[in-house]
Each structure stands twice: as C-alpha cells, then as structure tokens.
Amino acid sequence: MEFNFTIAIIVITSAISLYAMNSREVLSRFMMNPYMVTQRGQYYRLLTSGLIHKDFTHLIFNMFSLFFFGPNLESIFGMIFGSLGPVYFIALYVLGIIVSDLPTVLKHKSNPGYNSLGASGAVSSVIFACILFDPLSNLYLYFAIPIKGFIFAAIYLIYSYMSAKNSRDGINHDAHLYGALFGILFCIVLYPDSIRIFIEQISHWKMI
Numbered sequence: 001m002e003f004n005f006t007i008a009i010i011v012i013t014s015a016i017s018l019y020a021m022n023s024r025e026v027l028s029r030f031m032m033n034p035y036m037v038t039q040r041g042q043y044y045r046l047l048t049s050g051l052i053h054k055d056f057t058h059l060i061f062n063m064f065s066l067f068f069f070g071p072n073l074e075s076i077f078g079m080i081f082g083s084l085g086p087v088y089f090i091a092l093y094v095l096g097i098i099v100s101d102l103p104t105v106l107k108h109k110s111n112p113g114y115n116s117l118g119a120s121g122a123v124s125s126v127i128f129a130c131i132l133f134d135p136l137s138n139l140y141l142y143f144a145i146p147i148k149g150f151i152f153a154a155i156y157l158i159y160s161y162m163s164a165k166n167s168r169d170g171i172n173h174d175a176h177l178y179g180a181l182f183g184i185l186f187c188i189v190l191y192p193d194s195i196r197i198f199i200e201q202i203s204h205w206k207m208i
Contacts, residue, residue: 003086004071004074005070005074005086005089005090006066006067006070006071006074007067009066009070009093010063010066010067010070012051013050013051013053013059013062013063013119014059014063016030016051016052017051017052017053017059018059020051020052020053021052021053021055021056026052027052027117029048030045030048030049030051030052030117031045031048031049031052031115031116031117032045032046032049032101032104032105032115032116032117032172033045033112033114033115034104034105034106034107034108034109034111034114035108035109035110035111035112035114036112037105037109038105038109039109046097046098046101046102046105047094047097047098049097049101049116049117049118050096050097050098050101050117050118050119050121050122051119052117052118053117053118053119054117054118058118062118062119062120062123063119065123065127066119066123066126069123069126069127069130070089070126072130072134073089073092073126073129073130073133074086074089076130076133076134077089080191081190081191088190091186092125092126092129092183092186092187093122093125093126094122095125095182095186096121096122096123096124096125096126096179096182096183096186097119097121097122099121099125099178099179099182100120100121100122100124100125100174100175100176100178100179100182101116101121101175102178103174103178104116104172104174104175107174116172116175118172118175120172120175120176120179121172121175121176121178121179121182122179123179124175124176124177124179124180124183125179125180125182125183125186126183127180127183128153128179128180128181128183128184129183129184129186129187130149131149131150131152131153132183132184132187132188132194132197132198133187133194133197133198134149134201135148135149135150135153135198135201135202136148136149136150136201136202136205137149139152148205150198150202153180156176156180157177157180157181160173160174160176160177160180161173161177164177
C-alpha cells in the first residue's frame with residue numbers, strides 16, 4: 001500500500017492543533033506574530049503557525065479541503081516527477097505555509113498585537129496546484145453548487161485580493177491569496193509545461 005503523505009500531514013496538523021487548543025502557552029508561542037518574527041527573530045513561527053488552528057471548525061475546514069485535493073496532487077506529482085513526487089509535494093505544502101505568511105509579516109511587522117494562524121495558505125497552494133493541472137474539474141460551492149476549477153480560481157483570487165484590502169473580519173486573506181499564487185508558481189517553475197496543459201484544457205471548454 002502506497003504511503004499517503006496527505007493523511008500524514010492531516011494527522012500531524014490535527015494532533016498539534018488539538019494540543020495547542022488546550023494550551024494557551026503553546027498557542028501563543030506557535031502562532032504567527034509578525035512583530036515577534038522581525039523584532040525578536042522568532043522565524044520558527046513562519047512554520048508553526050501553519051500547524052495550529054483557532055478552533056475545531058477552523059481545523060476541520062482546512063483538513064477537509066486538504067483531504068479532497070491532496071491525494072490528487074500527490075498522484076499528479078507522482079506521474080510527472082516519479083520518485084521525487086512526494087518530495088515536491090511536501091516542499092509545496094511546507095513552503096506554502098511559509099511563503100503565504102511573508103506578505104503578512106511585512107504588512108504587520110510593527111504591530112505587536114497582530115496574530116494569525118492556520119494552514120489555509122498551504123491548503124490554498126495545494127488546491128490551486130490541482131486546478132492548474134485540472135482546471136475543468138468541478139468544485140462545489142457550499143458542497144452543492146458545481147463550478148469549474150478555473151472559474152472558482154478566478155473568483156477566489158479576486159475575492160481574496162479585495163478582502164485583504166478592505167476586510168475587517170479577522171481572517172488573513174493575504175495568506176489565502178499568496179498561498180494560491182505560490183501553488184501556481186511552484187508548479188510552473190518545476191514543470192513549465194503545466195501552462196500549456198492549463199491553456200489547452202480551458203480552450204476546449206464550452207459553457208453549454
């Protein structure tokens with residue numbers, strides 16, 4: 001039986017998240033605080049912030065999304081990169097956590113009261129990497145409304161960009177936006193032919 005890295009990530013993230021939810025000290029020490037990163041050199045927060053979640057609902061939503069997209073991307077990477085597929089998958093996920101938080105660090109580096117947490121940036125990287133390779137697959141809004149992947153991607157990017165500029169809902173939309181963009185860029189750099197695959201697929205799509 002082939003090892004499933006997505007499940008491993010889900011198990012590790014869930015275990016650490018549940019532990020942190022019951023320990024204010026761990027939660028405070030692990031979450032993303034740009035001020036502590038830039039002023040105190042606590043760079044580890046760039047990674048640990050993606051291993052914890054605010055509450056059970058936050059955790060379930062991210063891990064549920066990863067469960068549906070992760071195995072698909074593992075399979076795609078395996079077909080393209082062979083034995084290096086798992087290495088690139090883990091690299092995408094881990095770097096997705098870090099890279100998606102960098103704009104937040106720059107934006108809030110002088111604000112000691114700003115905190116964020118969650119694996120949303122990395123999960124967005126995985127989802128958008130899948131969409132790049134399979135843009136015509138159906139995604140389901142609210143688990144009921146089917147929408148093509150590339151259309152969802154466009155809506156998601158626009159919404160995240162606008163929300164990052166104007167929202168006051170306490171959600172780190174920057175992480176969503178830059179995580180998604182990183183997922184696309186990562187695949188293009190490693191496999192430039194992915195652009196051709198994407199364009200060819202959507203060029204044959206017809207609304208009716």
